[in-house]
Each structure stands twice: as structure tokens, then as C-alpha cells.
Amino acid sequence: DTFGHVNNAAYFELFEEARWEILTKGGYGLLEVQKRRQGPVVLEASLKFKKELKLREEIIIRSEIYPYEGKIGRMVQKMIKPNGDIACEGSYVFGFFDLDARKLIPPSADWLKALGLA
16 A cells, blocks of 8 residues: 555455465365355454555465354454564454355355364
8 A cells, every 4th residue: 555565455355365265175165155055254354453564575374263153153364474473363253144045044064164163
């Protein structure tokens, strides 16, 4: 951005990319969501900016998924700089959404497996 660092909206995009990578590697990527008409929906999102990230600075994103409570899942993601500092921490509440019924549904076995929770 104009300050020479990563804009706040870009953090959300980078974290989302990492979440889709997890799902795709777990066998439940975008094509599977489109085929089954069921997939993730973010219900809450919160970011804590801890250290500045400059344009093109390398990072690692670590994601931790917690077991579901009913229809609700939780995840924490961290952007880690090469020196080990946490640049940003994201907290998410999400659910498993039926695209036809337009409502949250209990997580399927395949969905939980894709998240590494089965």
C-alpha cells in the first residue's frame, strides 16, 4: 500500500489461500465443493497485527484447526516471519454450508477428514 507494507485486506486473502490449500490437499477443494454443493463458510474473522510485513517479505502460514462443537469449527492462523516473529494472527469461526438449502449443516465425514479431524 502507500505506506510500503502489506495492506490489511491482503492478510485476509493470504490466510484464505492457506485455508483452501489445506482443503485441496485434504481432498475437498473448490471442485469438490461445487460438485457436492457443500463447503466452508466463515462466520467470524478477527486479525491481530503484531509486526509489520513489507511488500514481498517471505512468510510461513501455520494453521491450527480445533475440533467442531456441533456445527461450529474454529481455526487460528499465524503469519510467521523468517526470524520467527509472528506478524499477524487470525482467528476464525466457520461452519459447513449447504449451498442448496442455504444453511449450516453438521460436518460430513469427508469434510472432517479434509480438515485433518477424522
